[in-house]
Amino acid sequence: MGTTQTTKDLYPSRVKSRPEILERQDPVLYSEGTSGSLAKEQADFYRDNGYLFLENFFSPEETEQLRRELRSIWEEGAHADRPEVIREPNSDVVRSVFAVHRDYAAFHALATSEKLRGIVRYILGSDVYIHQSRINFKPGFIGKEFYWHSDFETWHVEDGMPRMRALSCSIALEDNFHYNGPLMVIPGSQNHYVACVGETPDENYKNSLRKQEYGTPDDESMKWLVEQGGIDTPTGQKGSVLLFDCNIMHGSASNISPFPRSNVFFVFNSVENQLAEPFSGKKPRPEYIAHRDTII
Amino acid sequence: MGTTQTTKDLYPSRVKSRPEILERQDPVLYSEGTSGSLAKEQADFYRDNGYLFLENFFSPEETEQLRRELRSIWEEGAHADRPEVIREPNSDVVRSVFAVHRDYAAFHALATSEKLRGIVRYILGSDVYIHQSRINFKPGFIGKEFYWHSDFETWHVEDGMPRMRALSCSIALEDNFHYNGPLMVIPGSQNHYVACVGETPDENYKNSLRKQEYGTPDDESMKWLVEQGGIDTPTGQKGSVLLFDCNIMHGSASNISPFPRSNVFFVFNSVENQLAEPFSGKKPRPEYIAHRDTII
Numbered sequence: 001m002g003t004t005q006t007t008k009d010l011y012p013s014r015v016k017s018r019p020e021i022l023e024r025q026d027p028v029l030y031s032e033g034t035s036g037s038l039a040k041e042q043a044d045f046y047r048d049n050g051y052l053f054l055e056n057f058f059s060p061e062e063t064e065q066l067r068r069e070l071r072s073i074w075e076e077g078a079h080a081d082r083p084e085v086i087r088e089p090n091s092d093v094v095r096s097v098f099a100v101h102r103d104y105a106a107f108h109a110l111a112t113s114e115k116l117r118g119i120v121r122y123i124l125g126s127d128v129y130i131h132q133s134r135i136n137f138k139p140g141f142i143g144k145e146f147y148w149h150s151d152f153e154t155w156h157v158e159d160g161m162p163r164m165r166a167l168s169c170s171i172a173l174e175d176n177f178h179y180n181g182p183l184m185v186i187p188g189s190q191n192h193y194v195a196c197v198g199e200t201p202d203e204n205y206k207n208s209l210r211k212q213e214y215g216t217p218d219d220e221s222m223k224w225l226v227e228q229g230g231i232d233t234p235t236g237q238k239g240s241v242l243l244f245d246c247n248i249m250h251g252s253a254s255n256i257s258p259f260p261r262s263n264v265f266f267v268f269n270s271v272e273n274q275l276a277e278p279f280s281g282k283k284p285r286p287e288y289i290a291h292r293d294t295i296i
Numbered sequence: 297m298g299t300t301q302t303t304k305d306l307y308p309s310r311v312k313s314r315p316e317i318l319e320r321q322d323p324v325l326y327s328e329g330t331s332g333s334l335a336k337e338q339a340d341f342y343r344d345n346g347y348l349f350l351e352n353f354f355s356p357e358e359t360e361q362l363r364r365e366l367r368s369i370w371e372e373g374a375h376a377d378r379p380e381v382i383r384e385p386n387s388d389v390v391r392s393v394f395a396v397h398r399d400y401a402a403f404h405a406l407a408t409s410e411k412l413r414g415i416v417r418y419i420l421g422s423d424v425y426i427h428q429s430r431i432n433f434k435p436g437f438i439g440k441e442f443y444w445h446s447d448f449e450t451w452h453v454e455d456g457m458p459r460m461r462a463l464s465c466s467i468a469l470e471d472n473f474h475y476n477g478p479l480m481v482i483p484g485s486q487n488h489y490v491a492c493v494g495e496t497p498d499e500n501y502k503n504s505l506r507k508q509e510y511g512t513p514d515d516e517s518m519k520w521l522v523e524q525g526g527i528d529t530p531t532g533q534k535g536s537v538l539l540f541d542c543n544i545m546h547g548s549a550s551n552i553s554p555f556p557r558s559n560v561f562f563v564f565n566s567v568e569n570q571l572a573e574p575f576s577g578k579k580p581r582p583e584y585i586a587h588r589d590t591i592i
Binding site for chain 1: 441444554
């Protein structure tokens with residue numbers, strides 16, 4: 001169950017009345033020397049930019065199998081009444097399904113595959129486990145925007161993740177274009193931590209998974225980050241993989257195109273960075289959103 | 297004051313309970329042979345795709361002067377109490393100012409400049425006048441999406457524009473990127489008219505949040521149009537001009553980037569296509585939104 005609340009809060013957020021930019025206290029790339037699966041240029045790119053796009057990482061056959069699984073989960077989700085299934089604001093359309101690595105064999109296999117884990121262990125410099133997994137269904141026509149955020153800010157404040165030693169892996173299950181609401185990242189922003197204003201309400205996750213209101217960076221900090229690093233929108237064919245640091249600032253615009261933008265999303269955390277009590281002092285979020293159990 | 301309501305409705309919309317795609321009855325390009333200011337390839341591109349992007353059409357000096365005018369109108373608008381000034385839904389921030397070609401010398405000069413009008417007269421094959429003009433202030437961070445629509449559908453139904461013989465000219469006063477909510481167009485869609493479904497019946501009133509609004513194309517028609525033509529997002533530096541046909545399907549996603557996307561917007565209509573009574577049978581919209589006076 002991790003360490004106790006005596007863990008020092010290196011990244012305080014949602015405690016002051018003015019936003020603040022703090023410097024990162026942790027490495028981005030935890031290994032040096034060669035890796036079996038990442039070229040030096042790729043590792044350097046990840047360290048400097050906070051993300052790495054791996055085009056056609058999965059074969060068309062592997063991708064097609066995942067797409068079949070996704071469709072079947074989406075169909076099942078339409079009638080499901082369980083907390084892992086999140087719906088769009090203002091409608092019953094399924095937006096996300098959590099804990100898919102736990103509940104579905106195909107996604108369990110994917111989350112534990114050496115092909116992915118080898119790279120992740122290299123970047124994080126240790127064994128890893130799944131902190132969170134989900135499938136996102138971003139439908140065509142009505143796909144809503146996700147405002148800018150650092151995932152780590154939430155995982156730190158609401159889940160008690162002590163250090164920046166985690167990353168996200170997004171596997172595209174549809175082709176991504178610049179016009180169907182792809183993920184936008186701010187290169188270099190992983191090195192700066194935007195301490196946000198405002199207190200976290202109780203059970204914030206019940207609303208924030210639909211629409212985030214707390215842990216939102218202020219305009220001045222956002223301008224500064226974009227002045228430093230610009231905005232990248234890595235796009236490519238289905239089967240591509242985007243790895244990005246837990247603290248990189250990212251978001252996505254709405255999607256009015258007819259093209260959906262579904263993906264599988266795994267968060268890997270270092271086993272040396274297990275969750276403490278949430279730094280908000282509130283109750284931890286449920287296990288299906290932030291696994292305290294490190295076995296997978 | 298245009299013709300009377302006996303004008304035949306070639307493009308009925310908002311009258312049937314099912315959407316329908318009608319073929320265009322009018323040319324896109326009304327001139328043949330050479331034009332002084334458009335190359336043949338440009339004219340052909342406009343005819344086939346329904347739009348034309350003219351990068352760096354205005355010099356940096358001309359653009360900077362327009363930007364100064366824009367800022368001064370924006371500041372003046374903050375305290376203005378007149379219908380031409382439209383504000384953001386939940387604040388006093390100015391969103392658009394209409395009829396700028398009528399009320400401000402710099403925009404009058406721009407709207408009547410031979411540099412623009414020469415091209416527009418060539419495309420529309422006649423003398424032209426301003427049907428509508430406005431400045432749009434699209435802020436960073438909170439720029440809202442505009443869902444897909446054909447301008448002609450509205451101008452026909454609500455303003456009584458009889459035929460497709462008009463075009464829009466959007467002058468970028470900020471750099472446009474693919475990530476700050478640029479205009480998206482569907483090439484070729486100018487040749488098809490999506491007749492939208494009628495007024496929401498009384499009994500469905502309670503569902504109005506999720507209900508399609510007036511003049512909104514249905515998903516099946518949108519899929520078909522995008523299958524035919526794809527999606528283009530012409531982007532470029534400030535001072536660029538985008539010309540697009542009155543019936544091309546277009547829209548824009550939200551803008552969460554820090555970069556605003558202000559522009560000047562002129563609609564030119566052929567003097568041979570003057571407004572009749574609105575085909576909706578309703579009262580015409582006010583003069584500052586749809587000029588019935590054709591003198592400028």
